[in-house]
Structure formats: C-alpha cells, structure tokens
Amino acid sequence: MDKLTEEQRRRNMQAVKATGTKIEVALAKFLFARGHRYRKNDKTVFGKPDLTFKKLKIAVFVDGEFWHGKDWEENKNRLKTNQEFWIKKIERNIERDKEVNQKLLENGWTTLRFWGKDIEKDLLNCAIEVENAINEAKMDLKEKISLEEIKGKQFRVRIVEPECNKEAVLTHYMHNSKNGVSKFYKKDAVEYTKEILQYKYPEETITNLVAEEALQYGIFDTFSIPFPPIENPKFKFIDLFAGIGGFRLAMQNLGGKCVFTSEWDKEAKKTYRANFGETPFGDITKEETKSYIPDGFDLGVSLSGRAFRCNLFVRSSQKGFPLQSLTQTVA
Numbered sequence: 001m002d003k004l005t006e007e008q009r010r011r012n013m014q015a016v017k018a019t020g021t022k023i024e025v026a027l028a029k030f031l032f033a034r035g036h037r038y039r040k041n042d043k044t045v046f047g048k049p050d051l052t053f054k055k056l057k058i059a060v061f062v063d064g065e066f067w068h069g070k071d072w073e074e075n076k077n078r079l080k081t082n083q084e085f086w087i088k089k090i091e092r093n094i095e096r097d098k099e100v101n102q103k104l105l106e107n108g109w110t111t112l113r114f115w116g117k118d119i120e121k122d123l124l125n126c127a128i129e130v131e132n133a134i135n136e137a138k139m140d141l142k143e144k145i146s147l148e149e150i151k152g153k154q155f156r157v158r159i160v161e162p163e164c165n166k167e168a169v170l171t172h173y174m175h176n177s178k179n180g181v182s183k184f185y186k187k188d189a190v191e192y193t194k195e196i197l198q199y200k201y202p203e204e205t206i207t208n209l210v211a212e213e214a215l216q217y218g219i220f221d222t223f224s225i226p227f228p229p230i231e232n233p234k235f236k237f238i239d240l241f242a243g244i245g246g247f248r249l250a251m252q253n254l255g256g257k258c259v260f261t262s263e264w265d266k267e268a269k270k271t272y273r274a275n276f277g278e279t280p281f282g283d284i285t286k287e288e289t290k291s292y293i294p295d296g297f298d299l300g301v302s303l304s305g306r307a308f309r310c311n312l313f314v315r316s317s318q319k320g321f322p323l324q325s326l327t328q329t330v331a
Contacts, residue, residue, distance in 0.1 A: 023116045024050050024062040030127045030199045036134060046107070047100035051130075056137035057109045060130060061097075064116050069094045110137065123200055124220060128167050132266065165288065166192045171222050171278040172260065172292070174215065175229060179236070181259045184294045189215060222277035229276075233257035238297050242280050244271040260293050 028051060031038065038060075042052040049059035069076075069090045079086050097113070104111045110133050119126045166188070173189035176182040182189075194211035197204070204210075227249060234255035239248045242263040251258065263269050263280035273279045281289045 021062065021064070021116065023119045026123060026200055027051070027060075027062060027114070027119050027126060027130075029202070030123060030196070031130060033195070033199055034127070034131065036131070045109075046103050049111075053134060053137070056134060057107075058130075058133050058137060059104055059109050059111045061100075061111070061113045062116055062119060063097070063113055066090075067093055068097060068115075070115055122221060124167065124170065124196055136266075165281050165292065167279045168281040169292070170215075170220060171273070172281075174220065174222050175278050176259055177216070179233075179257060179259070181236070181294050184292065186212075193219070225275060225277040227252065227275050229257055230255065238293065239280075240284055242268070242272055244268050245275045248276060260297070262289055 028038070028040065031051070036053070039052045039054060041048050041050060042054065045052050045054065045059060047059065047061070050062045051060035052058070053060075063070075067090065072090065072094060076087055076090070101111050101113075112130060112133060114126050114129075169185050169188045170192060173182050173185035176185070190208055190211045193215055194206050194208060197206045197211060197214060227245070230252055235257070236259045237251050237256045239245075239251075239258050239261040242248065242261045243265075248258050248261065258276075258278070261272070261278060261280040262282065262284040263272060264283045269280050281292055283289055
C-alpha cells in the first residue's frame with residue numbers, strides 16, 4: 001500500500017532529474033579524464049542523447065531503471081499506485097527508446113545504452129565499452145584493415161584493433177590474487193583502480209592503499225561467471241589466441257589455472273570475459289602485451305601459410321608436475 005499522499009508523490013516525481021544525474025556525471029567525468037570530448041544532451045541529435053560524440057556519430061544514453069522499464073514484464077505488476085497511468089507512461093518510454101535507436105541506426109549512428117545501476121556497479125566496463133566504440137569509429141575514419149603485400153597482391157590479414165590493456169590488467173590481477181602471479185599486474189591494476197575511484201568518488205582522497213584495499217575487497221565483480229577458476233589447481237598455463245575460451249575450459253577441466261590470456265578480436269574478447277571473468281590482453285605480437293606475461297613462461301609463435309601455430313607452455317605448480325608443452329593449430 002502506498003504511504004504517500006498525491007501531493008507527496010507529485011513532489012517526488014518533480015524532483016527526479018531528466019538530465020545530469022549523479023551516475024551520468026560519473027561516466028561523463030571518467031570519459032573526460034581519459035581525453036574524450038563530447039556534448040551533453042545535444043538537441044540537434046535525435047533523441048537528445050546524454051552524451052554525444054558528434055563527429056564519430058556515437059550516442060550514449062544513461063537510462064533509469066524505473067522510467068525506462070528495466071525487466072518490465074516482471075516489474076510492472078509491482079506498481080501499486082495509479083497503475084494504469086504509470087504502465088501507459090513507461091511503456092511509451094520503452095517504445096520511444098526503440099524508435100530513437102532505430103532512427104539513429106538509419107542515420108549511421110552507433111547507440112550505446114546503459115542502465116544506471118550498471119554504471120554504479122561497474123563504471124570501468126561501461127566506460128571501456130564507450131571507448132571501444134570510439135576507437136572503432138576512429139578506425140573507420142582512417143585505416144581499418146591491415147594489408148600485407150604478398151607476391152605483388154594485397155591480402156586482408158586482420159582487423160586492426162587499438163590496444164587498451166587496462167581492463168585486462170585489472171581482471172588478471174583479481175583472478176590471480178592468491179597464486180603469486182598477481183605481482184606482475186599489481187602496479188598497473190592499483191593505478192587504474194585509483195583513477196576510477198577518483199572519478200567515482202570525487203569528494204574522497206584516493207591513495208594507492210585505498211585502491212589496493214578496494215581491489216582486495218572485490219570492488220569489481222568478475223566472478224559471477226559460468227566457468228570460474230578451480231580451487232587448488234594442479235598447474236598454471238597461459239592461453240594465447242584464446243578465441244572464446246575453448247582451450248582454457250579444457251585445461252581448467254584438467255585441473256589447470258590460467259594466468260595469462262591474449263586475443264586480438266574484440267567480439268571474442270567480450271565473450272571470453274563473459275565466460276571466465278577475465279578480459280584477454282591484446283595482440284600477442286606487440287611488445288606491450290608480451291611484457292605482461294608472467295616470468296617462467298616461454299613464448300614461441302610462428303606463422304606458416306594460412307595457419308597460426310603457437311606453443312602454449314604450461315608451467316607446473318609447486319606440487320611437482322613436469323613442464324608440459326602443448327601445440328595449438330588454428331586453421
């Protein structure tokens with residue numbers, strides 16, 4: 001039963017901001033600090049996005065769960081006051097969002113929508129999703145395909161993706177906090193966490209110690225996944241050209257613990273993170289990526305014809321398992 005009078009309800013609804021919410025500001029500040037410039041609530045763009053990258057044709061919306069009908073079929077029956085009015089209003093908002101998405105798509109725009117709670121819970125990944133869209137749009141304006149000259153002919157080798165290993169550093173640090181490998185990721189992980197917290201909580205003083213404690217307390221949720229790492233692993237291994245994680249899953253089933261993974265394909269990286277909670281590092285042929293491989297693992301990669309052959313070296317743990325060498329061929 002609603003305990004508010006009609007006047008109290010009216011005042012509450014009037015107090016709800018349409019723009020400039022705290023969560024929206026947190027995302028905007030974070031992106032600004034990363035060097036990205038945007039317009040807020042640009043009326044010249046259909047739908048008046050919360051953030052607009054006009055030259056790149058990227059529109060970002062931060063949607064409140066109530067007003068935009070999150071899990072609507074489940075939640076609409078929970079409305080107790082003036083149900084007919086609110087159902088009609090929110091369902092119109094849902095349809096309006098679809099219309100905006102379609103119109104922007106037809107005009108060549110990339111549209112990103114985030115629930116407010118998702119930004120509040122995981123600002124990092126929401127910001128990285130925006131950055132990925134920005135980087136991809138910038139490539140569209142320049143060169144997107146890497147070409148190699150072979151016997152006078154040009155062949156498309158692969159899609160070029162800008163490197164941004166910060167999310168990989170964070171997730172690898174958290175997934176290796178108990179096996180001694182996290183030390184290889186700690187410095188960068190703490191620094192990036194500090195950067196995130198400074199913009200999420202601008203009124204607080206964020207030190208390296210605060211950032212490190214936040215990591216230890218699990219401020220980023222990376223373990224709500226279908227294939228979590230096993231406890232008490234028998235050996236450690238690295239996963240190169242990881243794809244969506246088939247090799248890793250097999251090795252985990254054998255009792256292994258993955259301590260480093262790399263994959264350059266953007267969509268495969270998203271799936272891998274959804275499966276295992278870790279974002280793979282980027283192109284393994286780049287020195288920056290190689291620098292994150294933990295000590296004790298050798299790396300051999302050869303390119304022959306149309307196939308990549310990479311030796312994935314598995315390092316034994318302290319339980320006395322011998323060093324194993326596995327060869328994976330990707331046609």
